[in-house]
Amino acid sequence: MGNNYNIKHNVPEPSSEDIAKFMDFDALLEAHRKIESSQEGGVIRQFTSPREGQIGPRMRRWIVMGAGLAAAAAVALLLIVRSLNDLPTPAQSLAVADAYFAKQPYVNPPLTEVVPQVRPIKVDVAAGATLDLDEGTRLVIPRTAFQTDRGQLIESGEVDIYYREMHDAVDFFVAGVPMSYDSAGTRHYLQSAGMIEIIALQNGQPVGMAPGKTIRIELQSTISAQADGSWPSFKVYHLDAPARSWVFYGKSAMLFEDEPQAVITPGMSIEQKIIAEKEAILAADPMPQAPAKPVKPDGKSVSFELDLKDGELPLEPGSEEAVASLQEGAIWQVLPNSPAFNVNALNEVWKSARLKRLSETAYELTLLNDGEQLRLLVQPVITGKEFENALQQYDEVLAAYQKELAAWEKRTGEKIAAVEARYLKTEETNSNPAPSMRRVRHVFDINAFGIWNCDRPAPLSSNSFRIRVIEDQNGNTYPNQTAYLSDQSGQSIYQLHTGRGSTVYFDSQKEYLLWLLTPEGKIALVKTKAEWAKSNPKKGVKLKVQTINHTIRNEADIRRALNPD
Amino acid sequence: MFANLQISRTLAKNEWMDRSAKTVSESALHQEWEEIRAAQGNPALFRPLYERYYESVFRLIHRRTTDMELSGDLCSQVFLKALQKISTYTFQGVPFSAWLFRIAVNEVSQHYRQQQSNRVVSVNDLHLHDLIDEIGSDPEEQELLRRKMLGALENLKADDMQLIEMRFFEQRSFKEIAEILGMTENNAKVKVHRILERLKRRLSGG
Numbered sequence A: 001m002g003n004n005y006n007i008k009h010n011v012p013e014p015s016s017e018d019i020a021k022f023m024d025f026d027a028l029l030e031a032h033r034k035i036e037s038s039q040e041g042g043v044i045r046q047f048t049s050p051r052e053g054q055i056g057p058r059m060r061r062w063i064v065m066g067a068g069l070a071a072a073a074a075v076a077l078l079l080i081v082r083s084l085n086d087l088p089t090p091a092q093s094l095a096v097a098d099a100y101f102a103k104q105p106y107v108n109p110p111l112t113e114v115v116p117q118v119r120p121i122k123v124d125v126a127a128g129a130t131l132d133l134d135e136g137t138r139l140v141i142p143r144t145a146f147q148t149d150r151g152q153l154i155e156s157g158e159v160d161i162y163y164r165e166m167h168d169a170v171d172f173f174v175a176g177v178p179m180s181y182d183s184a185g186t187r188h189y190l191q192s193a194g195m196i197e198i199i200a201l202q203n204g205q206p207v208g209m210a211p212g213k214t215i216r217i218e219l220q221s222t223i224s225a226q227a228d229g230s231w232p233s234f235k236v237y238h239l240d241a242p243a244r245s246w247v248f249y250g251k252s253a254m255l256f257e258d259e260p261q262a263v264i265t266p267g268m269s270i271e272q273k274i275i276a277e278k279e280a281i282l283a284a285d286p287m288p289q290a291p292a293k294p295v296k297p298d299g300k301s302v303s304f305e306l307d308l309k310d311g312e313l314p315l316e317p318g319s320e321e322a323v324a325s326l327q328e329g330a331i332w333q334v335l336p337n338s339p340a341f342n343v344n345a346l347n348e349v350w351k352s353a354r355l356k357r358l359s360e361t362a363y364e365l366t367l368l369n370d371g372e373q374l375r376l377l378v379q380p381v382i383t384g385k386e387f388e389n390a391l392q393q394y395d396e397v398l399a400a401y402q403k404e405l406a407a408w409e410k411r412t413g414e415k416i417a418a419v420e421a422r423y424l425k426t427e428e429t430n431s432n433p434a435p436s437m438r439r440v441r442h443v444f445d446i447n448a449f450g451i452w453n454c455d456r457p458a459p460l461s462s463n464s465f466r467i468r469v470i471e472d473q474n475g476n477t478y479p480n481q482t483a484y485l486s487d488q489s490g491q492s493i494y495q496l497h498t499g500r501g502s503t504v505y506f507d508s509q510k511e512y513l514l515w516l517l518t519p520e521g522k523i524a525l526v527k528t529k530a531e532w533a534k535s536n537p538k539k540g541v542k543l544k545v546q547t548i549n550h551t552i553r554n555e556a557d558i559r560r561a562l563n564p565d
Numbered sequence B: 001m002f003a004n005l006q007i008s009r010t011l012a013k014n015e016w017m018d019r020s021a022k023t024v025s026e027s028a029l030h031q032e033w034e035e036i037r038a039a040q041g042n043p044a045l046f047r048p049l050y051e052r053y054y055e056s057v058f059r060l061i062h063r064r065t066t067d068m069e070l071s072g073d074l075c076s077q078v079f080l081k082a083l084q085k086i087s088t089y090t091f092q093g094v095p096f097s098a099w100l101f102r103i104a105v106n107e108v109s110q111h112y113r114q115q116q117s118n119r120v121v122s123v124n125d126l127h128l129h130d131l132i133d134e135i136g137s138d139p140e141e142q143e144l145l146r147r148k149m150l151g152a153l154e155n156l157k158a159d160d161m162q163l164i165e166m167r168f169f170e171q172r173s174f175k176e177i178a179e180i181l182g183m184t185e186n187n188a189k190v191k192v193h194r195i196l197e198r199l200k201r202r203l204s205g206g
Helices: A016-020 A025-047 A057-083 A088-104 A169-175 A270-284 A322-324 A344-346 A384-425 A530-534 A556-561 B002-016 B028-043 B042-065 B068-088 B096-115 B125-135 B139-156 B160-170 B174-181 B185-205
Strands: A004-007 A120-123 A129-132 A139-142 A158-166 A182-184 A184-200 A215-225 A236-238 A245-251 A255-256 A331-334 A352-356 A363-369 A374-382 A437-446 A451-459 A464-472 A481-485 A495-498 A503-505 A512-517 A523-527 A541-547 B119-123
Touching: A004 B139, A016 A530, A016 B042, A025 B042, A025 B068, A057 A481, A088 A495, A088 A503, A120 A129, A139 A158, A139 A503, A139 A512, A158 A169, A169 A184, A169 A481, A169 A556, A182 A245, A184 A215, A184 A437, A184 B185, A215 A451, A236 A437, A245 A437, A270 A384, A322 A352, A437 A451, A451 B185, A464 A530, A523 A556, B028 B042, B042 B096, B042 B119, B068 B096, B096 B119, B119 B139, B119 B160, B139 B185, B160 B185, B174 B185
Parallel strands: A004 B119, A464 A541
Antiparallel strands: A120 A158, A129 A139, A139 A215, A158 A184, A182 A184, A184 A451, A215 A437, A236 A245, A236 A451, A255 A437, A331 A374, A352 A363, A363 A374, A464 A503, A481 A495, A481 A512, A512 A523, A523 A541
């Protein structure tokens, strides 16, 4: 492979304001005139005769050289004075910052005394568990999901699960978790929709996850709409602390928990607003689903009996809902698109089963044994006399469904008509501000313990300023430590070095809080100002931080210090 | 895989579009020619052209350096050269910006030759990442595809990279590329097509 280029990824575009700082037409004109005059000077000298003036060419050369040397000395002096005041180059400052952070632990809680209290949750290893936590999050732990640190499968006993969530900048600050993410050499920061830390112990000893096992996380959080009113999607990253990096793991599925609401943005036309509200009404009150008509075996496909309702075969956690939807007396017919399998496998003894409903009629059935599994796509079918009974029941259910459908049509029709009438009354209304927050559940499977982040990477902002010095109200300066930067959304936290010339990336349209910890364990902070984006990059900005006179004893103290209003 | 490039272009369009890269009308071209003639007579009248094109020239350079200070220096050189040579500029029916961009591209090339270092090429990775997400569900496979594409780009000749960069990473029209690089529009299209065919072969070849 050749290496002809230095490919850089996602380099932020400089802002117009940043570019404008380099514009100087007068200097350009001056440089142009100097070049022109030097060329003209050469021509004039050719026409100057020593006999016509009192100064000969040799003497004139010395005068010109002397003047030139004096000018050069003046320029050099000016440059020296300027360079004493100028900041180091951005590359030099970045090198200092990188060297500083390389010496710090990657996960570095700044206040060791502010340790979040986490209570263990006991889980029966053999049975697995579905844990509905106070945070609103659900963990689905499969059976025999753990192994010792020597790789031995743990088949019985209890395991203590320690779990905590981090949702905002204060949580990330307390945890000391870095949020920067390097993708192909370009620095991003992670905007989190929720972060978790999960570990497991048995008899006080850490345990790992057994190969092939995953824990399903259904993380509840609140997300904000994007500027265009749409909802962002998120990815899942695992913190690899020894490698000092976040590792991309996959995408998370996002389920909306609250009732969908119309997202009305200021630029929308009335027609768009009506459509948005109609969609919200239909999402909140969806059309009733038609019942599935009983189906007879087709006589060609493999079918088998397996009653999952009688409790003889233990069910894996998460199967309950699918099992409840099964009709009495149904047997299973293997669907044509099911993975190929050996029919004799159906005669084997299986230790447990997992059932997942895929559609109105299709299910995924997984039969499990020690280290072995059989995955089938199946459909419940009904035979003989029971089919006639089911068909009769279906007619009754269908009649109820049709009644329910009529009621739904009337109900939603009235709501939609009311929306249309409301908008028709006024030409334009801004009285329905966009509900910009939604409660969601991020669903993803993890295959290891540690810190997991449900987030999306964002490039560094194109606005920036450079730190000249950070000084508090008492004249103390903080030239070599970590500072933290977070905007009002609190979705991320950006760690930066406080050294001379450090670059701080920020969106000048937003307000950020920049803070650091004083040696006394107090928080010193300052709010960013938009005009800093226009500051001279060679001179930087002097940051006047305010030390908050609170003693930090717990997380609440930190929140109080960072939100003094 | 070839189709991905097309999607990538669409996704990246707004982000990389230069304000000055849009089509210039006939009347605007003639009005601009009047400004150029005025500047040819009096360098102080170069100011409107400088103010109009400074940002787009700076951005073109910044994408090839990613260094603000260096971009500022090179941009100053470009306009100084433009001002020195403006007396030789003749109206050929193409925007003045194309002439400035050509000087800028040459200035950047000269800088890297002098430094004997590899030229910077700015690629929008987030869009590339999302694009690869679209074609494969396995993250490892996506990463492989991404690496293959970057490897193939690394092997392009300087002139070929210039074309791919302008067409795909900067979203310029063939007409504008032709104006900047001093070739016919059809020639630009044929060259880009051939480069894409080569990239496609390299990607599918593993």
